[in-house]
Amino acid sequence: MSPPRWRRYLRFWRSDIRADVDDELAFHVDERVDELVARGMAPAAAREEAIRRFGDMPGVKNTLRRMAQQHETKMTRAEMFGVLKQDFRYALRTLRAAPAATAAIILTLALGIGATTAIYSVVHTVLLRPMPYANSDRLMMVFERVGQGRGSASPGHLTDWTEKTSSFEAVSAFVGRTFTLTDGDPTRTFGALVTPSFFQTGYIKPLAGRYFLPSETSAERIVVLSYPLWQSRFAGDTAIVGRVITLNGEQHTVIGIAPKAYTLTPQDEMLWTILPFRPEDRSDYGQHFITTFALLKPGVTMAQAQADLERVTEDIRRRHPDQMENRGVQLASFNEIFLNTASTQLWVLFAAVTLVLLIGCGNVASLLLARAATRRKEIAIRSALGGGRRRLLAQLLTESAVLAAFGGLASLVVAQLGIMFLVGTGPSWVPRLREASLNLPVLLFAVLLTLACGLLFGLAPALRVTRMNLQGELREGGRGGSVVRDRVRALLSVTQMAVALVLLVSAGLFLRSAERLTRVPLGFEAHDVTMMRVALPALRYPAASAVEGAFGRMLDAVRAIPGVSAAAGGTRVPMWGGSMDIGVRVDGKATTPANNVGHVRLVTPGYTEILGIPLKAGRALRESDMQAGAPLVVVVNETFARNVLGENPLGQRISGWTSADKPVWREVVGVVGDVRAFGRENVAPPEIFFPWAQKPDSAWNAFQRSVTILAQTRGDAVVAPSLRKAVASVDPLVPLWDVQTMDDVLAQAGATRRFNTMLLSLLGATGLILAAIGIYGVIAYFVTQRTREIGLRVALGATSPAVVRLVVRQAALLAVTGIVIGGLASAWVTRVLGTMLFEVSARDPLAYAAAAAVLLVVALTAAWLPARRAALVDPVRALGAAG
Amino acid sequence: MKTELLHGTLDVMILKVLSWGPMHGYGVGERIEQLGGDALRIEEGSLYPALYRLERKGWIDAEWGLSEKNRRARYYSLTPAGRRAFKSSVSTWGSFAYAVGRVLNAAHAPVRA
Numbered sequence: 001m002s003p004p005r006w007r008r009y010l011r012f013w014r015s016d017i018r019a020d021v022d023d024e025l026a027f028h029v030d031e032r033v034d035e036l037v038a039r040g041m042a043p044a045a046a047r048e049e050a051i052r053r054f055g056d057m058p059g060v061k062n063t064l065r066r067m068a069q070q071h072e073t074k075m076t077r078a079e080m081f082g083v084l085k086q087d088f089r090y091a092l093r094t095l096r097a098a099p100a101a102t103a104a105i106i107l108t109l110a111l112g113i114g115a116t117t118a119i120y121s122v123v124h125t126v127l128l129r130p131m132p133y134a135n136s137d138r139l140m141m142v143f144e145r146v147g148q149g150r151g152s153a154s155p156g157h158l159t160d161w162t163e164k165t166s167s168f169e170a171v172s173a174f175v176g177r178t179f180t181l182t183d184g185d186p187t188r189t190f191g192a193l194v195t196p197s198f199f200q201t202g203y204i205k206p207l208a209g210r211y212f213l214p215s216e217t218s219a220e221r222i223v224v225l226s227y228p229l230w231q232s233r234f235a236g237d238t239a240i241v242g243r244v245i246t247l248n249g250e251q252h253t254v255i256g257i258a259p260k261a262y263t264l265t266p267q268d269e270m271l272w273t274i275l276p277f278r279p280e281d282r283s284d285y286g287q288h289f290i291t292t293f294a295l296l297k298p299g300v301t302m303a304q305a306q307a308d309l310e311r312v313t314e315d316i317r318r319r320h321p322d323q324m325e326n327r328g329v330q331l332a333s334f335n336e337i338f339l340n341t342a343s344t345q346l347w348v349l350f351a352a353v354t355l356v357l358l359i360g361c362g363n364v365a366s367l368l369l370a371r372a373a374t375r376r377k378e379i380a381i382r383s384a385l386g387g388g389r390r391r392l393l394a395q396l397l398t399e400s401a402v403l404a405a406f407g408g409l410a411s412l413v414v415a416q417l418g419i420m421f422l423v424g425t426g427p428s429w430v431p432r433l434r435e436a437s438l439n440l441p442v443l444l445f446a447v448l449l450t451l452a453c454g455l456l457f458g459l460a461p462a463l464r465v466t467r468m469n470l471q472g473e474l475r476e477g478g479r480g481g482s483v484v485r486d487r488v489r490a491l492l493s494v495t496q497m498a499v500a501l502v503l504l505v506s507a508g509l510f511l512r513s514a515e516r517l518t519r520v521p522l523g524f525e526a527h528d529v530t531m532m533r534v535a536l537p538a539l540r541y542p543a544a545s546a547v548e549g550a551f552g553r554m555l556d557a558v559r560a561i562p563g564v565s566a567a568a569g570g571t572r573v574p575m576w577g578g579s580m581d582i583g584v585r586v587d588g589k590a591t592t593p594a595n596n597v598g599h600v601r602l603v604t605p606g607y608t609e610i611l612g613i614p615l616k617a618g619r620a621l622r623e624s625d626m627q628a629g630a631p632l633v634v635v636v637n638e639t640f641a642r643n644v645l646g647e648n649p650l651g652q653r654i655s656g657w658t659s660a661d662k663p664v665w666r667e668v669v670g671v672v673g674d675v676r677a678f679g680r681e682n683v684a685p686p687e688i689f690f691p692w693a694q695k696p697d698s699a700w701n702a703f704q705r706s707v708t709i710l711a712q713t714r715g716d717a718v719v720a721p722s723l724r725k726a727v728a729s730v731d732p733l734v735p736l737w738d739v740q741t742m743d744d745v746l747a748q749a750g751a752t753r754r755f756n757t758m759l760l761s762l763l764g765a766t767g768l769i770l771a772a773i774g775i776y777g778v779i780a781y782f783v784t785q786r787t788r789e790i791g792l793r794v795a796l797g798a799t800s801p802a803v804v805r806l807v808v809r810q811a812a813l814l815a816v817t818g819i820v821i822g823g824l825a826s827a828w829v830t831r832v833l834g835t836m837l838f839e840v841s842a843r844d845p846l847a848y849a850a851a852a853a854v855l856l857v858v859a860l861t862a863a864w865l866p867a868r869r870a871a872l873v874d875p876v877r878a879l880g881a882a883g
Numbered sequence: 884m885k886t887e888l889l890h891g892t893l894d895v896m897i898l899k900v901l902s903w904g905p906m907h908g909y910g911v912g913e914r915i916e917q918l919g920g921d922a923l924r925i926e927e928g929s930l931y932p933a934l935y936r937l938e939r940k941g942w943i944d945a946e947w948g949l950s951e952k953n954r955r956a957r958y959y960s961l962t963p964a965g966r967r968a969f970k971s972s973v974s975t976w977g978s979f980a981y982a983v984g985r986v987l988n989a990a991h992a993p994v995r996a
Binding site: 020023024025027028030031032034053054055056059060063064067068070071074 | 908
């Protein structure tokens with residue numbers, strides 16, 4: 001049976017394996033039939049015999065079909081590969097033929113993709129990776145709600161939350177403390193007192209040894225070391241587990257070492273011991289210093305847990321109404337709290353760098369469009385010679401892909417440099433910043449980004465070229481579609497400038513913010529002030545008199561240093577360290593302590609003077625206040641006076657931080673100016689200054705017997721070494737740490753903001769330059785295209801300035817359109833910056849106006865060069881040219 | 884082992900036949916039977932898989948053509964690579980056949996050396 005005729009025509013389009021196999025075997029059968037018939041068999045029997053000889057005919061056909069299919073696939077693949085290789089080689093040749101343009105494109109891509117990848121690496125490491133603890137999605141923090149804000153918890157709250165709720169697998173407490181290590185060089189290090197459940201709420205398998213058992217208490221005197229401390233001080237030797245070290249003068253046994261992942265920033269705690277908890281602490285609802293973590297039970301929602309906590313807190317309110325006025329409880333996710341600040345900043349940076357990349361891609365697309373235009377004759381010929389549109393498109397896309405690939409490879413170098421820069425100069429409080437690197441997810445991102453860019457800028461010129469009127473190109477002087485091409489490039493340029501404006505406005509807003517911030521008065525003037533922190537071990541200085549005696553002698557020794565004009569001490573210094581707040585009763589007023597909050601500072605006379613805090617009423621503290629038996633006095637600041645004392649603060653009496661219910665009245669003798677103790681962005685807190693000789697009973701315990709000694713220096717005297725000697729002369733075993741000048745501290749305080757502003761300005765400037773290059777290209781092309789027209793105008797009497805005006809008008813049109821669109825986009829986009837700006841609205845007119853002005857000037861400058869060229873056009877040559 | 888031997892045997896004979904010129908599948912089978920005699924009956928079910936295998940290896944090429952009786956048939960021909968493979972197969976086969984013959988014609992068991 002010969003194959004039906006129509007099947008032959010099918011084979012013209014594509015191979016028909018089924019039919020081929022059938023036909024081949026049919027031929028064989030036919031031949032066999034002929035042979036058998038010739039030997040004398042009947043035709044029907046012959047056919048039967050012929051087929052029988054194949055055995056399992058359908059089976060054989062299937063096998064053959066399968067084999068043929070495999071063969072076909074192999075052939076097609078080889079052919080495709082061959083075509084690809086050809087395209088690749090051709091693309092390389094073309095790119096090498098225009099080295100300047102190719103280099104420019106690869107450079108732009110390398111910088112753009114590299115910078116974006118670098119910032120993505122940080123975003124990924126800090127924000128996108130889950131926290132290293134087991135069950136970190138269930139890790140929560142619990143705060144006391146204080147008015148509208150959040151505050152630390154009291155031991156009583158902690159107890160009730162731990163024992164009376166049913167929503168948590170574990171609740172733990174964390175209190176930061178500094179410790180002195182005295183085996184070897186005495187050093188101070190930051191550590192934490194925690195409940196044993198701390199390692200349950202946030203669990204990572206210990207590197208060595210074990211963590212605290214639930215039954216263990218501070219009586220055990222055991223400590224867990226952090227990885228960095230173990231490496232730096234104990235040489236990374238696991239033999240330290242089981243040995244004894246001296247903390248704050250007391251022997252502690254090392255029971256375990258935490259893995260590296262526990263230390264998220266260099267300022268994190270370096271060791272953990274158990275929080276001492278006395279029976280009476282269970283009912284202390286008045287001192288708030290505990291940071292609380294909690295692990296939700298699986299299946300319990302945050303809403304349910306919040307309700308549970310509120311129920312317990314209501315019970316506390318019933319039992320202690322005066323402690324709970326205006327206070328409540330607030331549950332929050334750990335991730336949200338921890339990453340909140342970093343999150344906004346990083347995403348803003350990421351968005352900014354992506355915008356710069358977009359502008360860069362615009363330039364690349366523009367360049368490719370220009371090149372495609374110059375190659376239109378070549379493409380037209382190839383097309384006429386039979387290259388189908390699909391093949392042409394494939395060829396052009398291969399070129400874009402090769403460009404993108406080279407750009408992508410080069411971008412890895414830029415990315416690595418970028419990561420090193422960000423990790424090196426980035427603010428140290430960003431969690432896990434040091435872990436950013438070119439790891440697998442980041443590389444994957446770089447690859448995807450490269451692909452996306454390649455597609456983005458490759459598709460447009462490719463489609464444009466292949467859709468051209470090829471007939472028109474082949475005719476002599478073909479100039480088809482130049483107006484349309486102009487429009488696309490012009491549109492690109494306008495978009496670039498709009499995006500650049502968004503970047504400039506953002507940078508401008510940040511700069512305005514920074515400037516506003518520097519104008520905020522800190523409330524104190526402390527130049528030429530050197531400070532150091534000193535702490536006395538409780539073991540050797542148990543009594544308050546011993547503590548004050550030692551500090552007093554140290555202050556005297558400091559005053560004796562030549563170059564020091566005055567010295568004073570205080571438990572905390574503004575802008576440098578936290579504080580403790582207490583609630584006070586006011587004599588004669590019915591207000592409750594919970595509402596009368598003030599931050600406590602124990603100071604010596606001279607403290608406010610050295611820091612330059614102005615006196616507003618009454619008097620400052622004096623030496624006589626430090627004598628035994630002197631009347632109890634305090635000095636407060638304006639905010640405290642306003643909030644708590646009302647009018648006529650002087651002479652009123654307050655009592656706070658008393659253990660018994662018997663008030664200890666202290667007279668307010670002075671009011672000093674407000675100080676922005678927590679940074680320029682934050683409002684000045686209410687403050688109470690106690691002469692430290694008159695401190696409340698357990699104060700030195702609460703402040704860990706640690707003070708900051710301030711030394712006012714004359715002129716340029718550098719006194720740091722002398723300060724150490726002065727302290728050592730009183731007690732050589734006492735370490736001091738953090739010797740800095742106030743100017744240093746202030747400089748550090750603004751570090752993060754400065755970093756952000758610097759990066760955004762850098763990105764803004766880069767975007768601006770790229771957009772300028774873009775508009776230069778467009779205007780240059782415009783001039784080239786209009787050479788004849790310009791020549792005509794000049795021949796007809798147009799002057800040089802008129803020609804320049806013509807060109808510049810084009811540029812101005814593009815720039816202004818870009819600015820308008822960019823302005824609208826900025827107004828919409830900068831809303832997200834709200835929290836990062838200080839006293840500057842996202843629509844600040846000055847920032848917008850400045851950005852627009854800068855962009856306009858730069859755009860016109862970029863257009864000036866081609867404009868000059870236009871003015872020099874020789875009309876004879878221009879008109880005579882064959883176009 | 885047996886299938887390998889058979890495969891190899893059939894393959895090399897097909898290559899030999901095709902070394903005389905292009906031929907369709909039926910013709911290849913007939914020629915082998917003519918030369919080898921009744922002892923060498925080629926199963927249709929193994930002939931065509933062998934041809935397809937050799938085509939996949941790139942040793943033979945296939946093209947549609949017209950037979951003497953004006954029927955459409957698929958003609959196979961040797962490729963240069965196939966020619967080279969054929970030459971080496973023949974010599975291997977020769978040594979193999981000789982070695983088997985020596986074993987089978989041995990008068991007595993070999994002396995342990």
